[in-house]
Amino acid sequence: MTIKKAIKEQTTTKLGNMSFQYAGSHLFIQLPSGRKLSYVEPRIGENKFDGESIQYMGVGATKKWELLESYGPKFVENIIQAIPRDILCIILSHLEFRRSDWLVPFQAGFPPTLFQALAGHTT
Structure with a gap:
């Protein structure tokens, strides 16, 4: 696994258009957008099944x-959730809002006041 190699060898590995970098006391996963996910003090440990697991603080x-x-699928889940956030951020930064008629799809986790602020509304 690319992440395990980065931790074990304390190096940078690549997979597609993402990189996994062990630097200092952190593991950084660089997303296609350039944003990085950070894991503090990563190490390879042993799980309850006597297999290798990735551990971090x-x-x-x-x-x-x-x-x-953690384990591979959990890192995949974090990446899969982070990429759409980056896409949403890019889309929102390019939208032109008008006070009189704006429609923004509501996504769980985003308070309505955020959309009001983006549209220029005050509370």
Whole structure:
């Protein structure tokens, strides 16, 4: 796996138009947009099945800083969620809003006040 290689060899690996860079104490995943996802203090550990797992520091279920365990599909999920956010950001930055008639599809997680601000409305 490309991510494991980047961590084990503390280097940069590429997959398609993305790169995986181990730098300092972070693993950076550079998305096609150029934005980077960051994982703190990544390492290869052992999971409960005696196999290799990728571990990094982050905020866990207890809302405290702790060692988290991950695996390939979880990184794919994070990438798959990040790319549409980048696309949405690009689209929103190019839209021209008019106060009288604007339609913006509501996406869960974006408060209506954000769209009002983008359209020039005040609350």
